[in-house]
Amino acid sequence: MARTLTTYLETGSRDVAALVRQLADASLELAGLIANGAVGGEAVSDVHNGGGDVQKALDVAADRLFVAAARRAPVAFYGSEEQDDAQPMAADGTLALAIDPLDGSSNIETNVSIGTIFSVLPVTDAHRADPATVFRQRGRDQLAAGFFIYGPQLMLVISLGQGTQVFLHAPGAADFVEVNSGMAIPEKAKEFSINASNQRHWDAPIRHYIDDCLAGADGPRTRNFNMRWVASAVADAYRIFLRGGIYLYPGDTREGYADGRIRLVYEANPIAFLAEQAGGAGTDGIRPLLDIVPEKLHQRVPIVFGSRDEVMTVARYLSDPESSGRVSPVFGDRGAINL
Numbered sequence: 001m002a003r004t005l006t007t008y009l010e011t012g013s014r015d016v017a018a019l020v021r022q023l024a025d026a027s028l029e030l031a032g033l034i035a036n037g038a039v040g041g042e043a044v045s046d047v048h049n050g051g052g053d054v055q056k057a058l059d060v061a062a063d064r065l066f067v068a069a070a071r072r073a074p075v076a077f078y079g080s081e082e083q084d085d086a087q088p089m090a091a092d093g094t095l096a097l098a099i100d101p102l103d104g105s106s107n108i109e110t111n112v113s114i115g116t117i118f119s120v121l122p123v124t125d126a127h128r129a130d131p132a133t134v135f136r137q138r139g140r141d142q143l144a145a146g147f148f149i150y151g152p153q154l155m156l157v158i159s160l161g162q163g164t165q166v167f168l169h170a171p172g173a174a175d176f177v178e179v180n181s182g183m184a185i186p187e188k189a190k191e192f193s194i195n196a197s198n199q200r201h202w203d204a205p206i207r208h209y210i211d212d213c214l215a216g217a218d219g220p221r222t223r224n225f226n227m228r229w230v231a232s233a234v235a236d237a238y239r240i241f242l243r244g245g246i247y248l249y250p251g252d253t254r255e256g257y258a259d260g261r262i263r264l265v266y267e268a269n270p271i272a273f274l275a276e277q278a279g280g281a282g283t284d285g286i287r288p289l290l291d292i293v294p295e296k297l298h299q300r301v302p303i304v305f306g307s308r309d310e311v312m313t314v315a316r317y318l319s320d321p322e323s324s325g326r327v328s329p330v331f332g333d334r335g336a337i338n339l
Ligand SMILES: O=P(O)(O)OC[C@H]1O[C@](O)(COP(=O)(O)O)[C@@H](O)[C@@H]1O
Pocket: 051, 053, 081, 100, 102, 103, 104, 105, 106, 195, 231, 232, 233, 234, 261, 262
């Protein structure tokens, strides 16, 4: 008999269970808003969020739902992509929640899978004494992490630190039900995920890595690669966790993209936690993401995650001076590594 989310949460700490339950209930409400098109992708004036993006109505609506959810749980601090500053909540709360309430915002009006990404961190008296330190905890210190996917299925991919599990909420069901009790990311990647329209802005080693994947069986990789780019990290992540692959959002030369687009605290860290718990890896190209000490809530970080072997291969390209010096056959060279 498959476990319900309630049964699964009993295996973790009481406070984490209480928070995840509230997040799951809020996800059902958000899934309803998305399904009936009540709130869409219209920009809400020209307000920019912490990540520097124009906010959309659904971004704001999602954030409101998760603020209310966090207030019903033992959360002392709430850090959201949709708010400039972290919000203090329950003075005696034991947890901090970092969240991307709506991931994949460019897909809101296109009926493509979108999601919510969350990271749960501990709160100690030292954090309460100096709240600026709450979201400067390394990703390795997370108590739990997960993401919801609002797609053909409402899905929760979650880890409490004992592997990565997957739950499905069928329409009309009483609870999320476990469909995978231990994800294991295949070691070998056959697909890569990157926004190829940015190719001219990448550093040489990334261009060379993608060139070699594109060269396929006749090239240095001696096998063919497929490509997928949903532009919703949660959808790309779940596919990669399920059948292997690699996701890259490197830094590039565009204004404001020196560290790429993905935010460390509430996107990269939770995804890297889930990836490592599923036997995969997540780096900034070279270093494990979970070991990076964040400086700011909204700081961006270059990200490479997925099948462990492939993530290590990218690190070899980035560490190989020959690769940096190599002139790409098509795109010419563009200088030093930008990590
Ligand atoms: O639009 P781009 O540059 O292809 O980037 C797409 C990436 O940006 C994101 O949408 C960033 O998340 P938000 O939508 O929450 O800002 C990821 O989900 C996705 O992988």
